[in-house]
Amino acid sequence: MICYCGSGKNFDECCQPFLDGEAKPQTAEELMRSRFSAYATCAVEYLLRSTHPSTRKFHKAEDIENWAKTNNWEKLEIVSKSNGEAKDTQGTVEFKAYFTDADGKAQIHHEKSNFRKELGKWFFVDGKVF
Numbered sequence: 001m002i003c004y005c006g007s008g009k010n011f012d013e014c015c016q017p018f019l020d021g022e023a024k025p026q027t028a029e030e031l032m033r034s035r036f037s038a039y040a041t042c043a044v045e046y047l048l049r050s051t052h053p054s055t056r057k058f059h060k061a062e063d064i065e066n067w068a069k070t071n072n073w074e075k076l077e078i079v080s081k082s083n084g085e086a087k088d089t090q091g092t093v094e095f096k097a098y099f100t101d102a103d104g105k106a107q108i109h110h111e112k113s114n115f116r117k118e119l120g121k122w123f124f125v126d127g128k129v130f
Ligand SMILES: [Zn+2]
Pocket: 003, 004, 005, 006, 007, 011, 014, 015, 016, 033, 034, 037
């Protein structure tokens, strides 16, 4: 099965090992992609765990689950990124997440997210929604 994140790779060779905790994303983009796949598969725990502890309190498991479940996640487009490579400790990724909402309407979530790496692990910190 092709991965939800649109990498063109198989799910089990792309985001699945991240969601299962068997591997760690090496770049901010990989974390971003895995978080999209987590929405697509309703992996709420992963979404919380990959959110930085300083901002995690702003995200409720229940809200994430509702947002993940009610929408049908179609595709991810990476618009731009800066830093966030394996050697970096911070980075940004601007993306568009295409989805169909509960009313069957096509929607786009356009966001520029900030990521930070601590002790070798990338976290989503916060984002600006356009
Ligand atoms: Zn993927």
